[in-house]
Amino acid sequence: MATETGPHTAPKLGAYAIDESTGHVGRVEAITSTAVQFGPIGGGPSWQAPRGRVRPATMGERQSAGVKVANARTFDPRESGGLRT
Template sequence: MGCTGGAYVGPERGDFLYDLVARKVGEFRGKAGPYAMLRPIGGGREWQADPERVRPATQDERLSAGVRAVNERASAAYELMRPPVPVPHCPECTELAASRAGARARFDWSAETDANVLLRRHQADVHP
């Protein structure tokens, strides 16, 4: 927390604060009007916090928030590594899965990846 000659001046950019309302740790990014702008540890969308309802985060709170952020990133990366499962009774899913199987049989990893990308795109567009 910022100090100038012993006088408290509030949090400085980069300080870790605990938002008592949201019940989470955020990195102080600055002020927007009457609000403190906090960003989740590990990145993400900022949120507004009442400056009267935040306090410096403890070491345990910071560590816990950091571990949570790392676990969320790892989980998202793992999901992208898993091949998508075709939706039953969808001709386009079936065709893309067959294309992927053919690429695997030929040991064509690039074509297999392409089929996975196309299948994910199709599923996002047609089977949200």
């Protein structure tokens, strides 16, 4: 059963969350009154999203993001031109 989250439900530091502006899953690195800073699963540059556009990730969303990163690691970026997640 899915859990409903309200528009003001903020994930905790270190939790996985969804940036609804982009659909990307990341780990919450910082929370301010207006924004959430994400660290991408698998590494890379951090990004920010408006706090109202962030919700906790479901287990399925977190697992899907992890599989996507694992699959990307099987390709050599020099040969495949890299992978954008």
